[in-house]
Amino acid sequence: MAVDLDTCTGCGACVTACHAENNIPTVGDEQAARGRAMHWLRVERYWEGDFPDVRLKFRPVMCQQCDAAPCEPVCPTYASHHTAEGLNAQVYNRCIGTRYCANACPYNVRFFDFFNPQWPKPLHLQLNPDVSVREVGVMEKCTFCVQRISAASIDAKAEKRELKDGDIKPACVQSCSARAMVFGDLNDPESEVSRLARSPRGGKLLEDVGTLPKVTYLARQTQV
């Protein structure tokens, strides 16, 4: 995935889309005040400079799907593991909730279910049937909308063709009105995401920690 920080307006549509797509519960104000808010994708806001010369910066942060992910080796049950496609998968049924992965993650993008999730009626009717609802005591995180990746692969197979660039759009990418987010196959050097990953503006978040993240952030150029 690539995220262009130049075009990101910080509107938060990606966060909402992610909640709707992935059955992420909203925990309510009391739990949120206790630090239990759950957003697989969050828009970090940073202010630079002193008032009135303030610059506001946004950075959407989701699981960086690291190639050398610190969350994976520490999990005692292989709930957190690397798939053949290169995703960091989280097997909810295998998770026993040691929360070690969340500690090891330098990006703090892994979330713990402190209680069984609840949706006020009639919102329980809008749950996505393609995504499992997680029970109390397990870790969960951004999957790059693995259900959409699978669906697109199955469709392509049924139509006897290869997946082409742009076939797969995670919910955040689909809902970004500024088209700041691009998703694709990094193994395909011709894909748009590969092109952006090679951009001189491209950089990785906390690259020096050595996690080899797969999300490229394109640096801001405009002065607003």
Add this chain to the structure above:
Amino acid sequence: MSEASSRKLSDDLLRPLLETSWRFYALVTFLGSIVLMGLCTWAYQMYMGFGMTGINNPIFWAFYITNFVFWIGISHAGTLISAILRLVNAGWRRPVTRCAEVITAFALMIGAMFPIIHLGRPWLFFWLVPYPNSRLIWPNFRSPLVWDFFAITTYLTGSVLFLVLPMIPDFALVRDRTTGMRHRIYGALALGWQGTPKQWHRLESAMSIMAIAIIPVAVSVHTIVSFDFSMAPVPMWHSTMFGPYFVAGAIFSGIAGLIIAMAALRKFLHLEEYLHPVHFQNLGKLLLMMSLLWGYFVFAERLTVWYGNESAEIAVLRVTQTGSFAPLYWTMVVVNFVIPVSILSIKRLRTIAGCVVASFGVLVGMWLERFLIVVPSLGHKYLPYSWGTYRPRPVELLITASTFAAMCLLYTLFAKFVPIISIWELKVGEQEPYETAQERSARVLGEAHP
């Protein structure tokens, strides 16, 4: 040693087993109810959800892991200290070893509960165990938590063996002095001990094998506990010195625990004739040495981080030294270093009372040390956007309190059913009596310096 003094020794040390006062029942009821309350609290936490604790994002480990490291640390009291004292054949060890070894066994049992209590789904804890299963799934051997499982079970097995071996002749003694049900139970525990030369020989070989084997195990256990932290790329956790730092801290808190347990036994079981001030003085010197070593480790850790000036680590350093955790941090420095060093390095203050005061301080300080390793680092990882802090909630406080009661309860029950001082070892020791420094200097230098 004379027949009469041998008989008196057995009488004194077996009295707690054979006579029971109402105080014992009162104490057991009191401690038992606190332990029961802790178990109910745990059940409540499981029923309501893990959110009843103060854990939050990003502080995913806090009180329970602190308690885990603390109790595993206390467990180094025993086996390690007593194994070293046995190997160097320190004469004064004899009344101390069993008090120490039993702390190990119980502290390990309590400590090993915490990784389970802290799980999001504790009923699935057995997935850490490599058992054969139809899905052919093993635990992840790369995970330090799996190493923990192996380290702790090895240490628990080893230390229970190390504890039980020297108890066999004492069980036989109790067997010979009791009748009825007790006679049969202690008879079974004595494993047919008759005191033949062959049996003595085997017992002593087994004990020296265990004393040697248990030392590397004890060192590895706390090193592996430290690896839970140092294997993760978290600021101030990812440190090469955590292994020896944790082992030193563990022995430090272990000695403090041992001194407090011995002082309590001495007072409540009237063992003044067996646990002398010299025992406390010697353990006090060990405590002093460990306090200095601990201070050195903290100094080395903090100074290198400060000089390294790496931004994420500096954030953690700042919040502990001068930020919101500073009151806890400086309390730790005072009770772990300033107070023990000033009390224990002055000979006049190195009394039983002085040692106990210093030890209580060390227990508090070492608990705080573990808390300050776990929490501030997690609250100040790399991205300031997701910084956070932590406050314990009632379930965590109750469960923590109940484990201290559990330790006292197990120790009380043990002292009730097993001679807490090894009778046969003391009798052997009477033939080569230990002496205080004053006595020795009087004997050696007596003629030269009248």
